[in-house]
Amino acid sequence: MTGTADSGVRLTPEQAKRRRARSIAIAVVLAALVLLFYAVTIVKLGPSVLDRPL
Amino acid sequence: MAFLSDSADDSRLIASGLGGDVRDYVDLLKPRVMSLVVFTALVGLVMAPGDIHPVLAAVAILCIAVGAGASGALNMWFDADIDARMGRTAARPIPSGRVPRDHALAFGTVLAIGSVSVLGIAVNWASAAFLAFTILFYVIVYTMLLKRWTPQNIVIGGAAGAFPPMIGWMAVTGSVSIESFVLFLIIFLWTPPHFWALALLKSDDYARAGVPMLPIVKGAAATRTQIVAYSALTALAGVLPFVLGFAGIGYGAIAIVTGLGFVAMAMRVYRDPGGDAARRACRNLFGYSILYLLLLYAVLLAEHGLNVPMGVHL
Incomplete structure (x- = not known):
């Protein structure tokens, strides 16, 4: 919450910088997981990933 | 969290409650221990008879590494009071106030469940079950019970650190063998x-x-x-x-x-x-x-x- 109200936690520039770094790290990990699951799916199922009953 | 609130001023508590730097969360994983786990697990995986696709082998090693890191984070969560009193460990992320304990608990739990699940889905459930057992053994048997109770703590608890080559072996074969037991x-x-x-x-x-x-x-x-x-x-x-x-x-x-x-x-x-x-x-x-x-x-x-x-x- 970085609104104009006085209540709530206000981050110092250092804390905001750390939070941004953590957010980027989580985004990178999530992107890596997407690639990981894609690679595992291709390796385990190969072309048959599309060969399934509808 | 008496060890923290006793010595910390308000600003430090607020800073701590908001979480530390990315580096602090990496430190929770005990990277040096993790590197030994990765190496020994790799040897078990490579020596095992049979074939495994290189991508799945990499996933297996990654999961074992993350599982080891999760164990480290959960160990630091539980042992924060001990770590705060020892010179060797006082600068760790929790006793130094850079990461709150509940963050370490959540971080370790998510990584533990994630690593076991991915290993099971991507490789096989036998090795995933063994990884889960290893994490629980390290956190519950060693950290929570043995470490504070008996001088034989690291003899029995050391088994957790010795299991990774067996897990690597199981990732390929789905079973244990005398060879993997010797590596252990x-x-x-x-x-x-x-x-x-x-x-x-x-x-x-x-x-x-x-x-x-x-x-x-x-x-x-x-x-x-x-x-x-x-x-x-x-x-x-x-x-x-x-x-x-x-x-x-x-x-x-x-x-x-x-x-x-x-x-x-x-x-x-x-x-x-x-x-x-x-x-x-x-x-x-x-x-x-x-x-x-x-x-x-x-x-x-x-x-x-x-x-x-x-x-x-x-």
């Missing part, structure tokens, strides 16, 4: 002299923290005797891969020579020259033990990669 046995027997050499050096630290390490409970002399006994057993176990026929003669020769060196180092600690020389003997044994384990596993890996003849050929 080497690390299992190696752990007590490795840690007790450190415990002799840091016994004041452990005493202050109330951890019943062997040098505090049974005394330094009894610890030195046990160090020699376990070093001799480690040296014998180190030769087993050659004797049982899954390592070459080069490995056998190196295991014998370095094993004798291990026992010689332990004997120097046993003789207890006193003062700085005694501390140096402990430091040397601690350093040598790391090189010994890395060398044996590296030779196993190299021999397997080079397809050298295995076992005794008379």
Whole structure:
């Protein structure tokens, strides 16, 4: 919450910088997981990933 | 969190409650321990008979590494009070106030569940179950029970650190075998002299923290005797891969020579020259033990990669 109200936690520039770094790290990990699951799916199922009953 | 609130001012508590730097969360994973786990698991995986797709092998190693990291984070969550009282660990993310305890608990739990699930889905559920068992063994049996209760804490608890090559082996075969058990046995027997050499050096630290390490409970002399006994057993176990026929003669020769060196180092600690020389003997044994384990596993890996003849050929 970085609104104009006085209540709530206000981050110092250092804390905001750390939070941004953590957010980027989580985004990178999530992107890596997407690639990981894609690679595992291709390796385990190969072309048959599309060969399934509808 | 008395250890934190006693000494922290408001700004530090707020900063802590908002979480630390990315580096602090990496530190929760105990990266140095993780690197040894990755290496030993890789050796188990490579030596196992059968084939595994390189991508799945990489996923298996990644999951084992993350599982080990999760164990480290959960260990730091539970042991924050001990860590705060020991010079060696006081700068860790939780006792230093950089990461709140509940963050470490959540971080470790998510990584533990994630690593076990991905290993099960991507590789096989046998190795995933073993990884789950290893994490629970380290966190519950070692951290929560043994560590604060018995001087045999690292003997029994050391099993958790010795399981990774068996998990790597299981990732390929889906089962355990005598070979993977020997890989486990080497690390299992190696752990007590490795840690007790450190415990002799840091016994004041452990005493202050109330951890019943062997040098505090049974005394330094009894610890030195046990160090020699376990070093001799480690040296014998180190030769087993050659004797049982899954390592070459080069490995056998190196295991014998370095094993004798291990026992010689332990004997120097046993003789207890006193003062700085005694501390140096402990430091040397601690350093040598790391090189010994890395060398044996590296030779196993190299021999397997080079397809050298295995076992005794008379």
